[in-house]
Amino acid sequence: MTHYVIYDGNCNLCSTLVQLLEKLDQGKQFQYAPMQDQATLEQFGITSQDCEKGMLLINANVPQQRWQGSDAAEEIGRLLPLGEVFINAYRAMPGVKWGGDRLYVQVRDxxxxxFGRRSSLYESAYPICNTDACRK
Incomplete structure (x- = not known):
């Protein structure tokens, strides 16, 4: 199953985390697009106001199924090998999810x-590709 990650391609932290995820996953489960890619945002009905709320994760098979912000980060973690065990433990500890959600907002804002702003947009080696033309 493929998921699309919409991230801030100008953010040093965001781009570094995408690069780490790219190395772990190698394009098997995740494809990426920066929030600055207006054509991709329009394709999914995402506005710049939506992007202000944080990164997005979209189920490629059911694009209406989406996660945003800390929920997206948790779902990405859950989808990684052995990730579900850690995410379930994280969610089960009283107050930890609440604190994680607030920490995400502080980091986002x-x-x-x-962490600094990149001098050039980071574009993934595994871009979102959901047409036959770009798969070739």
């Missing part, structure tokens, strides 16, 4: 100040 301060990402450029804390």
């Amino acid at each position: 301060n990402r450029y100040a804390w």
Whole structure:
């Protein structure tokens, strides 16, 4: 099953985490597009206001099934090998999910100040490709 990750391609932290995920997954489960790719956003009915709420994860088979922000990060973790065990434990500990959600918001809102802004847009080696023309 493929999932699409919409991330901030100008954010150093976001781009570094996408690069790590690319190395772990090698395009098997995840394809990526930066939030700055207007054509891809339009294709999925995503607005710039939606992007302000954080990264998005979209189920490629059922595009209406989406996760955003810390929920997207958790779902990505769950989909990785052995990830479900860790995510279930994280969600089961009282107050930890609540704290994680608040931490995500703080990082999201301060990402450029804390981690810097890239001088050029990071574009993944595994871009979102859902047409026959781009699969060839």
